[in-house]
Amino acid sequence: xxxxxxxxxxxxxxxxxxxxxxxxxxxxxxxxxxxxxxxxxxxxxxxxxxxxxxxxxxxxxxxxxxxxxxxxxxxxxxxxxxx
Numbered sequence: 090x091x092x093x094x095x096x097x098x099x100x101x102x103x104x105x106x107x108x109x110x111x112x113x114x115x116x117x118x119x120x121x122x123x124x125x126x127x128x129x130x131x132x133x134x135x136x137x138x139x140x141x142x143x144x145x146x147x148x149x150x151x152x153x154x155x156x157x158x159x160x161x162x163x164x165x166x167x168x169x170x171x172x
Contacts, residue, residue: 091116 091105091114098105098118108114109130116128129137144150159165 090114092119093117094119 091108093105093116095118098116105116106128109116109128113130113133115133118126118128120126142149143153156165
């Protein structure tokens with residue numbers, strides 16, 4: 090996680106944004122007392138949204154937990170996909 094001030098961010102925007110995208114960094118820009126902005130890459134944002142959707146209902150959450158448990162205990166199996 091990177092942290093900077095708005096002044097430093099303005100001075101080198103490209104460097105900060107490249108770092109966020111290329112290194113999957115989270116950038117926090119402090120804007121004074123108890124305020125700030127968080128910058129993440131679009132890929133990271135989309136991943137967070139997908140996770141939020143998957144966990145949005147109890148049924149989805151239970152299915153995911155069940156699948157994780159099957160993988161951990163070796164109770165899962167492999168299936169071949171049809172062409």
